Amino acid sequence: MKKGSFRRSLFKLHSWLGLITGIFLILLGLSGSVLVFRTELDKFFNQDLLHVSSAENAVPNDALQRCYDHITSRYPNLDGIAWVNPDAGPGEAYDFRMYFNDTRLMTYDLALISFNPYTRAILREGPSTQFTPSFIEWLFQFHFSFQLGMPGAALTAIFGITMLLSLLTGAVVYRKMLWKVLTFRVRVNRKNWRTISSDLHRIVGVWSLLLNAVIFFTGFWMNLFAFQAKTWQNELVPTKPNTRVSVSSDQIYHRALSAMPDLEPTYVYLPTQPGRKFEVRGYTKGQLKLWGSGNSVRMDQQNGEILQISRFAEKPLGARIEATFFPLHVGNFGGLGVKILYVFIGLTPGLLAITGFLLWWRRVKS
Structure with a gap:
């Protein structure tokens, strides 16, 4: 397979993984952000x-x-x-x-x-x-x-690994942008909603890549019990x-x-x-x-x-x-700063899902 063909295939895989997991990215990300302060919120309310x-x-x-x-x-x-x-x-x-x-x-x-x-x-x-x-x-x-019980626990594990794959394929597809984003050479072009969504997707994806990968993998790992036949029995x-x-x-x-x-x-x-x-x-x-x-x-x-x-x-x-x-x-291993960071990281999967959908919609309509 030629290099250009492989990159296009990888880009399609990245797009479909994001589309399939999009709504779950939003739900898991939002709930995860709230649960960072789980104990504090329960006591407060x-x-x-x-x-x-x-x-x-x-x-x-x-x-x-x-x-x-x-x-x-x-x-x-x-x-x-x-x-x-x-x-x-x-x-x-x-x-x-x-x-x-x-x-x-x-x-x-x-x-x-x-x-x-x-x-x-x-x-x-x-x-x-x-x-x-x-x-x-x-x-x-x-x-x-x-x-959703045991099927739901298995489903969250599956989405954890698919979201991890989405991140990794995105990192490969946008690999040339990684250093540019990290050195602040990529800014959000506010020309229209297309340029805004495109630049946000890249910037947010790069800055949240490592921590999101850790969160998705650990979530998958902790729900592995849902794939054991004895657990279901x-x-x-x-x-x-x-x-x-x-x-x-x-x-x-x-x-x-x-x-x-x-x-x-x-x-x-x-x-x-x-x-x-x-x-x-x-x-x-x-x-x-x-x-x-x-x-x-x-x-x-x-x-x-x-x-x-x-x-x-x-x-x-x-x-x-x-x-x-x-x-x-x-995110309970640090102080307030670490928890606040985890809250924002929890919001990034939803933002990536929305901007990714907008990018896909632009290609479909064009």
Whole structure:
């Protein structure tokens, strides 16, 4: 194939990849930009609901176990429970994510419930398919599954790789423009909508190329579970009745923290099925957030025995690289500046989709 013919074929592939994924680029980009400040927005819009009275001065010693008992009583068939904000300060609600199974492939089975840790009162409750517990929680589930269950999770992974291919083919097609754009020698020609869309497409595409490639690839990688046959099969099998912990969740939790004194917990898994284990994950003091919460302590919930202590620094190279994927995808590894950058980067796929469509439309009409 001649060089010119190959370039034209590559350009057609780039165009069709962009057209096919266009609407999804917009939806995933916009939702991703919002979710960069997921925790902050949830607290802001629900500050009256989630700020609880701490007049009692201290959270009861058995608060975690009481929440666990309350959840398992209300939901007798759960795959598991996760305490997602163990770093909650005084006067803050406890948030728990519930994993359940309605034996349907087209719904992703997550739910959220929040407690007042002082009184055990339920502050909000509901599945992540609804706005009832939190719009941010609904948007989170939409972002990785389009609220279409396992098929949706597989679809977002597919679009992640097609969007990555679109970026790479665009980089090859416009390779001669890369250095010119990076050295500010390409400016937006405001002559008409055609020149504006063309120059914006090139400039935005080049400046966002690397970070978008990282975000698309990590998103694809984290949804690879949706291509495993066993995952789909498990979705159709009803969950067995809960097997509750035998040792107090509060005791196991504090024992785990004692086993790794420098652990700053970000996630606590509370098992409801015998095959699962109690686990505390988080950062270690002074650790770069880029390395993710790859430190953990696993416990046997029936006798309180420590099963495994895992430190990020001791993991194989492949596992350490993979641990960076989530922070790189969501932008939680830096301060406010990094998060703002991720918000703008999240808007670029939609802009590229719109300007790309306008360029395609110009060629069709001419």
